[in-house]
Amino acid sequence: MTACLIPDAAVTTWRDLAALLTDQTTPCQADPEPWFAHDPSTRAVAGRACQSCPSRVFAACGTYAQAAREPWGVWAGVDRGLRTSKKRAAA
Numbered sequence: 209m210t211a212c213l214i215p216d217a218a219v220t221t222w223r224d225l226a227a228l229l230t231d232q233t234t235p236c237q238a239d240p241e242p243w244f245a246h247d248p249s250t251r252a253v254a255g256r257a258c259q260s261c262p263s264r265v266f267a268a269c270g271t272y273a274q275a276a277r278e279p280w281g282v283w284a285g286v287d288r289g290l291r292t293s294k295k296r297a298a299a
């Protein structure tokens with residue numbers, strides 16, 4: 209059995225976000241790579257693109273990332289940093 213990586217406190221917001229994503233188009237859907245890029249300037253461009261995300265998705269995305277304490281990537285325009293193996297272990 210695989211343990212769920214989503215903290216209990218974030219499960220509800222994750223479900224809200226997933227439901228919204230099923231019927232709305234967001235800037236990150238076609239190519240999410242820039243949202244997790246190593247280059248900070250690329251992540252900055254992705255963060256600006258978040259501003260055109262539907263408002264309910266934007267809000268759910270930010271709430272989820274905060275509740276899940278997402279350790280990397282751009283979520284709702286906030287750059288949470290670069291993916292490293294140490295970060296997930298510490299999260």
Ligand code: SF4
Binds near residue numbers: 234237261265270284
């Ligand atoms: S707000 Fe969230 S769902 Fe919308 S484009 Fe940004 S990362 Fe994607």
